Amino acid sequence: MSLVARQLEAAGLPTVVIGSARDIVEECGVARFLFSDFPLGNPCGVPYDRAMQRAIVGHALDLLETATLPRTTVQSPFRWSDDASWKERYARVDPARTEGLREAGEARRAAQARTKEKGGSA
Amino acid sequence: MTTAHRTFVSYIDRTREFYAALGYERPYQWAHHEEVPFAPLAKPLATCRVAVVTTASPPGTHARPGSLRAGKAVWSGPVDPAPERLFTDHLSWDKEATHTEDVESFLPLAALGSFVASGRIGSVAPRFHGVPTDYSQRRNVEEDAPEILRRLREDAADVALLVPL
Numbered sequence: 001m002s003l004v005a006r007q008l009e010a011a012g013l014p015t016v017v018i019g020s021a022r023d024i025v026e027e028c029g030v031a032r033f034l035f036s037d038f039p040l041g042n043p044c045g046v047p048y049d050r051a052m053q054r055a056i057v058g059h060a061l062d063l064l065e066t067a068t069l070p071r072t073t074v075q076s077p078f079r080w081s082d083d084a085s086w087k088e089r090y091a092r093v094d095p096a097r098t099e100g101l102r103e104a105g106e107a108r109r110a111a112q113a114r115t116k117e118k119g120g121s122a
Numbered sequence: 123m124t125t126a127h128r129t130f131v132s133y134i135d136r137t138r139e140f141y142a143a144l145g146y147e148r149p150y151q152w153a154h155h156e157e158v159p160f161a162p163l164a165k166p167l168a169t170c171r172v173a174v175v176t177t178a179s180p181p182g183t184h185a186r187p188g189s190l191r192a193g194k195a196v197w198s199g200p201v202d203p204a205p206e207r208l209f210t211d212h213l214s215w216d217k218e219a220t221h222t223e224d225v226e227s228f229l230p231l232a233a234l235g236s237f238v239a240s241g242r243i244g245s246v247a248p249r250f251h252g253v254p255t256d257y258s259q260r261r262n263v264e265e266d267a268p269e270i271l272r273r274l275r276e277d278a279a280d281v282a283l284l285v286p287l
Binding site (some may be wrong): 001003006008009011012014015017018019021023025027028029030035040041042043044045046047048053056061064067069071077078080086089090091092093098102104105106108109 | 158
């Protein structure tokens with residue numbers, strides 16, 4: 001998505017990205033970025049919390065007006081919850097499961113190779 | 123194995139470690155650019171037409187196992203009525219911590235509608251657009267991004283709100 005943002009900006013169309021993968025967006029480099037420090041999936045706010053969602057979109061609109069330089073990141077003031085343990089859990093490699101993960105990876109590579117043989121794209 | 127060095131999650135580090143554990147030898151090369159284009163807002167936001175772009179796919183999409191690119195191409199949907207559900211199973215959102223049943227949490231059409239009503243923005247573009255998440259940055263750059271730009275121009279959008287899941 002950041003790659004799309006860059007092309008729109010280069011064509012003269014202002015953009016703002018609302019996202020939760022801060023390092024990926026900033027590494028790519030975009031003009032304006034509103035960072036929601038939430039689990040991936042709900043960058044515009046906690047599900048069904050309309051007031052929060054409206055506030056976050058409002059901050060993104062503010063950014064369209066106030067940013068004067070590219071790579072402007074603003075962090076949304078909202079916290080996901082008092083419990084931040086989701087940050088540790090996402091895609092974390094559990095040392096007790098490494099054998100299982102390697103087997104899953106091998107099965108996946110075999111499936112991808114079969115797809116390729118059939119002429120599809122993985 | 124590793125400790126967190128930041129208060130936010132580094133998805134680049136996390137996915138590198140995860141795919142290494144799966145036995146993939148070469149880490150994914152995330153896009154990186156030194157130069158970043160910047161288009162200043164050309165007119166007051168209160169007169170702007172705002173468009174939304176998502177990484178979600180149309181409802182009813184079926185992803186093959188192991189396939190990231192469930193939706194093969196850029197797609198568009200009407201903002202009125204807003205979709206009640208979009209297909210997101212193929213995307214890497216945090217399936218333990220949350221869910222995507224509330225479309226408004228990633229496609230904020232009601233929020234934008236309220237800003238039209240209050241006069242903060244001029245209007246919402248009649249369609250939102252979907253861009254596939256692709257392992258291939260080349261396809262994103264050469265095919266998807268120009269097509270999104272073409273559709274935004276067709277809709278006379280002045281600014282775009284881009285919301286990756």
